[in-house]
Each structure stands twice: as C-alpha cells, then as structure tokens.
Amino acid sequence: MTIVCLGDSITHGYKVKQRETWPSLVSQTLNTEVVNKGINGDTTGGMLARFNADVIAVKPSHVIIMGGGNDFIWGVPISVVEANLAAMVQQAVHHSIIPMVGVPLPIAVSKAKKYWPFVNNFLEVNKSLEEFRTWIFSFTKSFSVTVVDFYQCFVDGQNAVLPDLYGDGLHPTPTGNKLMSGVVLKNEIFKVLNDF
Template identity: 40%
Template sequence: MMPMKLICIGDSITYGYGVNRSQVWTKLMEIKLNVEVINKGVSGDTTGGMLSRIYYDVILNNPTHAIIMGGTNDLIWNVNIHQIEANLAAMAFQIMQNNIIPVFALSIPICENIVQKKWGFIGRFDNINSDIIKLNQWIRTFSENYNINVINFYPLFYMDDGNIDEKYYIDGLHLNRYGHEKMAEIINLEDY
C-alpha cells in the first residue's frame, strides 16, 4: 500500500499568513500524523485561482489525498456563491478522476469588528460569517452526496457564549500560532 501523501490547497489560512512555517497547521499535521504534507496555500487566492492550479499543484504531485479549503476570499470580493460552489465541485471532481481522495476543510469564522479596520480596503466584511456558514453548509451537503470527508474547523473558534474567540487571531482574518495549533489538534488519520 502506498504511504499517505497529503496536499493542502487553499488561501492564506492554508498557507499560514503571518505565522512561522514550523507553526502552520499543515506542518503540525505532518508531524502529528507522521505523513508527508505539502502546503499549496496562496495568500489572497480565490477558488477560481485554486481551480486553475489544481493540475500543477495537486495532480502532478501525485498525492494520495488532497485537502481543499477556500472560498472566503471569493466572498470578500463578492463572487457569486454559485460560482464558488462550481469551482469547489470542479476541484473535487478533477481530484477524484485522478484517483486522489479529496477532503474538504470548512472555512473559519472572521472577527468582523477587527478585520474591517485592517482589511476593509480590500472588500466587504459585513455579514461575512453568515455567507461562510452558507458556503460551509453547501460543502457539507455536497460532500455527503459524494462521500467526501470534511474537516470542520468553523466551530473551533467560538466561545461558549457564542462569540468568536479573538485570542486565536492576528488581525481578525488570519490565525496566530495558537489558532493553527487548534486546527491541527482535531485532525486524525482515521478521518481519511
């Protein structure tokens, strides 16, 4: 049996914007699972950009599994949610057609009050979390229909009172090292 090799394709949350390379969730997952993990996150990328690089960044690297995590930047740029869904579906289908096991990772919540100050110039953040919830729900439903595993990062960053725990964020959008540790903690080999 071929040893597990994971490629993670996504945006700045996958890349680990603002965090030391050794502290990014993908690196922590590699150490925890004792498998090869290749981080193909690109800060600022959209699902359209991810789809355009799926062949070179995922398929040509011949992994056993590919974790797909994206859509938040699309929502910030006001891309139609149906286009985001189509891009994610196309990625999953291309991955499966190449005998690679897809896994979706659900997007994390955004601290709307903090992120507007730092990143307000790039797009809209009002009601971003309700849009992320809608997209995450679509990913769950799509994944159930195609028997694709899902890693649910979204609830990790909420406190018991229903507020987002800001201590895990650098700027309301990106996670600090403790947020990345929290993501790596919930990933298990049995999930794949």
C-alpha cells in the first residue's frame, strides 16, 4: 500500500515539523509509505494541474485529496472548486487508484485575523467551507467514495471552531495534526492494517 496525500499547506504541514504532520503520523502508525504532496498556498486548480505528475506517476494504491481553502480566500467560485475535485476523483478511479476526499478545516477567524491581517474575507470563506463540506458528503455518497472528515475535529458540539488547535487560525498545531491522523486511521480501509 502506498498513499499519496495531495493538498495545500494543511497537508504539507505549515509551521510544524515534518514528522508531526498528519501524513507522517499516518505513515508511522500504519508502517506504510505515505507520500506528502501538499504545497503551501495551492488551490484545487493547481492540484488538478499536477495530478498526473504527483499522483498518477507515483502509482499509489490510495490518494487522499484535500483542498479548497485557498480557492475560497482567492474568491474562486464554489462550482469551480467542486468541478476540480470531481475531476481529480474521476482521474484516480480511471487509473485504479482508490480516491478519498478530505474535508478542509474551518478557520478560527479571530486568530487568523491577527496572523493574516491582509485577508479580510475569513467569515465568507468559512461559509463556503461549510457549503463545500455539505457538497463533499453528497458527492462522495453518490459515487461511493470515502470521505475523511477532518472538519469535525476542529469544532465543538455547537459547531464553534476550537482556536487552540490552530497555530495561526488557518493551520493546525501538532495536536491538530494528531487529531487529523486519527480521522484517517479510523477509516475502515486502514483499520484492518491498524489491527495487525
């Protein structure tokens, strides 16, 4: 088994040690190869453009695709983000790679405003991320694709974002990354491996 994690800075591991990133933690627990193809600042359009080189050429058994946050910060319409994600899933299936769709994290707005003062649309971005999450659940259900709901770890029972899990309001701390790896490992596909 080889897993490629395709995404942006949340996958890459912005401001955390490489061994503390969620892909690295998954690799350590499963004792399997996990290739981190997260790029800081990437969009779903960028991910789609490099899908051939970064996923198909690697010939993994699985790919975990997560993106969208940067698209919404830059004002990319949600329909375009959805189309990009659907295209990546279809390409994976076509090449006999099992796709898994990661749900991006919400933003801890107050904290993010301190660290990223030049971005002024965080509230709108969070609305788009919620709408995108709903679409991901619907899309993955229709096509029998596995969803990895990272979003759920970063909110409480009232759907309020938990700022302590973020270093800067956008990117998870080592603790946040640990929670994310736990969501991946809980998946039925990996549970079997985890039991050995």
